[in-house]
Amino acid sequence: MDATGPQTGSRAEADFYARLPVFDHFSQLTDPGLYMPVPDDWVLGLSDIVRSTSAIGAGRYKEVNTAAASVIAAVSNRLGTSEFPFVFGGDGASFALPASQSDLAREVLSAVAAWVRDSFDFELRIAVVPVSEIRAKGHDVRIARFAASPDVSYAMFSGGGLAYAEQRMKEGVFTIPPAQPGTLPDLTGLTCRFDEITPERGVILSLILLPDPKASTDAFNALVGQVLSLVDGQEAGRPLPEGGPALTTPFKGFGMEAKTVKKGGAGLGALAKLAGRRLISFLVFRFGLKVGGFDPARYRRQLVENTDFRKFDDGLRMTLDCTPALADRLEALLMEAQHKGTAQYGLHRQDAALMTCFVPSATRSDHIHFVDGAMGGYAMAARTLKPAG
Numbered sequence: 001m002d003a004t005g006p007q008t009g010s011r012a013e014a015d016f017y018a019r020l021p022v023f024d025h026f027s028q029l030t031d032p033g034l035y036m037p038v039p040d041d042w043v044l045g046l047s048d049i050v051r052s053t054s055a056i057g058a059g060r061y062k063e064v065n066t067a068a069a070s071v072i073a074a075v076s077n078r079l080g081t082s083e084f085p086f087v088f089g090g091d092g093a094s095f096a097l098p099a100s101q102s103d104l105a106r107e108v109l110s111a112v113a114a115w116v117r118d119s120f121d122f123e124l125r126i127a128v129v130p131v132s133e134i135r136a137k138g139h140d141v142r143i144a145r146f147a148a149s150p151d152v153s154y155a156m157f158s159g160g161g162l163a164y165a166e167q168r169m170k171e172g173v174f175t176i177p178p179a180q181p182g183t184l185p186d187l188t189g190l191t192c193r194f195d196e197i198t199p200e201r202g203v204i205l206s207l208i209l210l211p212d213p214k215a216s217t218d219a220f221n222a223l224v225g226q227v228l229s230l231v232d233g234q235e236a237g238r239p240l241p242e243g244g245p246a247l248t249t250p251f252k253g254f255g256m257e258a259k260t261v262k263k264g265g266a267g268l269g270a271l272a273k274l275a276g277r278r279l280i281s282f283l284v285f286r287f288g289l290k291v292g293g294f295d296p297a298r299y300r301r302q303l304v305e306n307t308d309f310r311k312f313d314d315g316l317r318m319t320l321d322c323t324p325a326l327a328d329r330l331e332a333l334l335m336e337a338q339h340k341g342t343a344q345y346g347l348h349r350q351d352a353a354l355m356t357c358f359v360p361s362a363t364r365s366d367h368i369h370f371v372d373g374a375m376g377g378y379a380m381a382a383r384t385l386k387p388a389g
Helices: 010-015 026-030 050-056 061-079 097-118 131-136 161-171 216-233 254-258 269-286 295-306 324-340 377-383
Strands: 044-051 086-088 091-096 123-128 142-147 152-160 201-211 311-314 316-322 344-350 353-358 366-374
Touching: 026 142, 026 216, 026 311, 044 050, 044 061, 044 097, 044 131, 050 061, 050 377, 061 086, 061 091, 061 097, 061 254, 061 353, 061 366, 086 152, 086 311, 091 097, 091 131, 091 161, 097 123, 123 131, 123 161, 131 161, 152 311, 161 295, 201 216, 201 269, 201 324, 201 366, 201 377, 216 316, 216 324, 254 269, 295 366, 324 344, 344 353, 366 377
Parallel strands: none
Antiparallel strands: 044 091, 044 123, 086 091, 142 152, 201 316, 201 344, 311 316, 353 366
């Protein structure tokens, strides 16, 4: 695959993401050779919850996370696969699709925005941006695939194009309106059945590290390498215990999951089925019961391995379980980098993490799990971003 310029043509368009090489060592993420230019006729789908900070202040971050993850679930259900490039950002989500699926992107985003408005009274800002328009403004969109486990890979974005598109969306450019009230996207598999996760090492740290526009790529990549070296040890790790998080009681969070169910004319029946599934799920996990092809112990192992707790989307984002001392060292390192004009950074410390899951089939191994800090996470880290200089 040519890494020097964008691909064109229907075959390349269809095969682009599937043909990307997959890397499995996160420390490789700064290798430019792993990132391939997105075809010029693709589009980026973007979403962002307006005034998410006030929702966080009201203790509604679980709803914020669910609203953001619903974008990925709805697109995946329409495509029939989760093998497309996307990134979860805590209070928003982004994805890339071929031009042939741009109408699908608009329809799904509009439906999700309507559902988020109707269900949570949040305004979900949404946009679809042509990659060609981004390149015309001097930015690029390049994607790599990182294998979080043998069963799941996540897209990594570089080139500055995604960040540029998000900024343009916030300025009101390329935005699209939500669908009519009552519109419900297909959110099958979007679940929220696990308790908040308390850290084993002392603190849940949400970290965002972005390159300063004036900094050299080599200087920023070296800083990313320093950060990854610091967190690669006993003082930091996944924000999940080895056996996975604890399951909530059967009906905690029922109201939120009920919002994803198409009730139609038999609303009580649909809710009763959901209640029954949640009760069975609780009993299966509580007593370690193997049911058909489902093994709860295997599922928990896959859950931990598949979790999206670190990513790169024009900058490094991580949710870590780490010691307070390591959090202090990271902050000191990033503060020094700020003074040198290398980067912008944001940190947010919390007492717990939370997880939002997308599980189209519990018997398959490719279920997806998004982790964020429970007290604002990435959204609050973004608010504390300290500009270099």
